Amino acid sequence: MRTIHRKLLRDLVELKGQVAAIAVVVAAGVMTLIIAVTTLDAISLTQDRFYRDYRFADVFVDLKRAPEGLAERLREIPGVDHVETRVSAPVRVEVPGYPDPIRGRLLSVPDGRQPDLNRLHLREGGLPESGRTDQVVISEPFSEAHDLRPGDTLTAIIRGRLETMTVSGVALSPEFVYQIGPADLLPDYERFGVLWMNRRALANAFGMDGAFNNAVLSLQAGADAAPVIDAVDALLARYGGTGAHDRDDQASHQFLTMELDQLRVTAVFLPTLFLGVAAFLLNVLMGRIVRTQRQQVAVLKAFGYSNGDMAVHYGLLTGLIVVIGLATGIALGAWAADALAAVYMEYFRFPAISFRLQPQVVLLAVAVATGAAALGTYRAVRGAVSLPPAEAMRPPAPETFRQGWLEGSRLGRLLDQPTRIIVRNLARHRMKSGLSVLGIGLSGALLLVGSYQFGAVDDMLDTQYRLMHTMDINLYFSEPTSAHAVAGLRHKPGVQHVEGFRNVPVRLVNGDRDYRTTILGMDAEPQLRRLIDTRGTPQRLPPEGLVLTDYLADYLGVRPGGTVQVEVMEGHRRTLEVALAATVSEPVGVSAYMERQALNRLMREGPAISGVWLLTDESQHGALYDALWDAPAIASIGLIGEAEAAIRDYIDDTVLVMMGVLLLLAGSITFAVAYNNARIAFAERSRELATLRVLGYTRGEVSWILLGEIAALTLLAIPLGWLLGTGFALALSEAMSTELFRVPFVITTQTYAFAAAGVLVATALSVLLILRRLRRLDMVSALKTVE
Amino acid sequence: MDNTYAASGRVVFATRGLTKVYRNGDMVIHALRGVDLELYAGELTVMLGASGSGKSTLLNILGGLDSATDGEVRYGDQDLVAGGDRLLTAYRREHVGFVFQFYNLISSLTARENVAIVTEISRNPMRPEDALELVGLRERLNHFPSQLSGGEQQRVAIARAIAKRPAVLLCDEPTGALDSRTGVQVLEAIAHVNRELHTTTAVITHNVVIADMADRVVRLSDGRVSDVRVNAHRKSPAELSW
Ligand SMILES: Nc1ncnc2c1ncn2[C@@H]1O[C@H](COP(=O)(O)OP(=O)(O)OP(=O)(O)O)[C@@H](O)[C@H]1O
């Protein structure tokens, strides 16, 4: 081996602490990139495959009832490829031994065979046998939640009659990748399930013989959905069609798209941030390492090594460090992405996850890391070789110092000599000190970004569930019911307060923007479902006009005072112009609200309600459920406490897991930067420190020179980190807001304290490590060798 | 030995009006104030002068380690002032052996490796072991600089300088840290290279005794050549002691 290469390896070993620290910075940056991009890729790839292989439909429509013969007419619509007519019905389910009410969705499959569209991926068992009326296939998450296997039984309440059903199989469907109940935001696998049954049996039970109330269509390649939707609507208007829609308004697909959008933002934002910071630090750190070797560069040059040789030498040093970091980052990134994708698979039910490491992502990571390192090394090597060797080689020439304002002042006279040294060193090396402060500040900022969401998400959920949704049960009736039903429910066991609401599915249109949602009609000042403004104060509903979530109003491009077109998707389909009266601020979901009587007037109906909210005594829930069970008009019973728990779990599992990983990475970066900083400060000062020891300064006094400088830099870096971190967090908040969640931009004092503490702990640890070196500082050898 | 270099020798180095000014902020230091000097092929020159008189500065410029502020330096027919970094690098690589006043060994390399790092890029070097043998360090091949005394480090530095069999050997106080006996050993190594390989050699020293081994003695004071003396008889290092 050439001696110069041996020097390289010895340097690597000698600098192992710093090498490791720099490799950590690279690895952390690369890891974020790999995690974000790979997770995104895995989910969208898996989605594409599942949709294609199981023939996910393109257009969906619900209607009251149409004769089967109409299917042929649907098929003839230009652009339509396949049509699958179905019977679909809400159902209440009971599972032996499970106390809470369960909502189910029953869907028909052709007798004894797979449908043409939205095919089932059978995990276990098989489809109901042809001709059987008592067999169902159940969705996999539901089967897991209740440990139901083929051969087990459950009870369905179909039109008030208890029917015992046997599970024939367990399946996944592209229609329910994200399996949520109607009006839910998040999956609740225990309390909502999908069941598939033979068409004839289901039609029979619901009086749909020879008819259908739901259809899904696929389009020919290249066909546009919009004209097909119009044609379907025109055809089905007479049959109570509630408006066909494409995948964008299909619940499962919509959530999946939203999640992917959010991931896409994350996949750009976070790696850019982390890799950017890592690149900057790498640049600074490599530059510093090379600079400490300035004299060696000079010696080698004096003996005829060329600038090119030096560039290659340090290029290799950098290259090796970067390779260590890259390899670690890619390996850990792939591992973590795999784990994270598995977490997502808990919510997005696919048959199998298609995971791959894309070469272009790896290449990008390699390019960024190498580029940043090369730049830092290049600048430092250039600096080192541009000096004439003679100059670089003298024992470090005493630097020019000046008396600053501090020394002249009264305070200055109180400083002892070591403190004076600190102050002058900082002032003399303003650029270097500035970069150190910026480096530590940036890592502190990453800590802040990695942690603020924990507080912000809590704040969001508190707003949602402590301020807005204060009911603990919501009931939906099978049909709009007279408001008198409220009085009847007030006397059920444990019920403390009842409020009725009207819920109408609509499409809101303004210009070329439209959005499918429901208008919620409530009392003017509902107690169980408050509306709030941006400051969190409850709002009174105006007697007329529409109130929209501000996010939705922005999306539609309307302001209070303007009007929105409302297409009613229930009963008689009509389009009305309604004025936008106000907007409300809500962190979760997007909705439209009206005063209930105003909505009733809009619907040209009497005082009807779609359901009620209850405030109850939890100890009497058993008795309450029994009482509600017997009321056939009740289509579903939703438990808000459970919903809140589900949403918190979901966020813990996805957002916060991601943030946790980031936090870990930010922590490593912070430590790496603090350690490197301390280590280089030590290297640069060891000669001076040894001299002072020789002159009789105690170890403590000498330590203070080093530690004081590090402490000063750290204390300056913390506020800078807060500032930068707040900026990053604000940008992230903006970028991550979706229809589902708008995490409020709240940074708690704890978060600031945490970021500061992280930086301090990292610095303290580094200082401890440096103190060990300082204790071993060999005065003689530090003074003997020039380097 | 009769000295005929000045009369008949080929000029290796020639400087004209060589000036070096250091500027540190407001401070201006004139290290060299117009040095005119010739060094001849194969001769051994000793440079004397008070501390701060500019000896190291002159030697650094001759060795291509530093650039002059003004004036001319020729090495053979090459202009070292006008030549760019490429030329200076090639010049140092192929022609110069340098012994630094502050040794400047590479701390992460052993004695042998400190020599090898230079021989590996030379055309016709000695073996590093042989070079170290010449300075009496055969036994310490695998020691790191921090495990060597100051004098031993200095000898490694000399081995490193002579190992490539340079055409020019420039030594900045090669015996500064050595006792008389080891100093003589080192000087013998230098004289050996000078004699056997006809290496043009310049040695800076504060030790007037050493001047007796030179062909010529150049005295610097305050950045100028104040005196040049030709030794009629050049002593061998073995005859010196201090
Ligand atoms: N980098 C520098 N910056 C400023 N002044 C310098 C620098 N290098 C040398 N000098 C000054 O130039 C003058 C000549 O220095 P030089 O090192 O050549 O002296 P010298 O003759 O070798 O002295 P010594 O015998 O003490 O080694 C001195 O006054 C020195 O202070």
Ligand SMILES: [Mg+2]
């Ligand atoms: Mg000198």
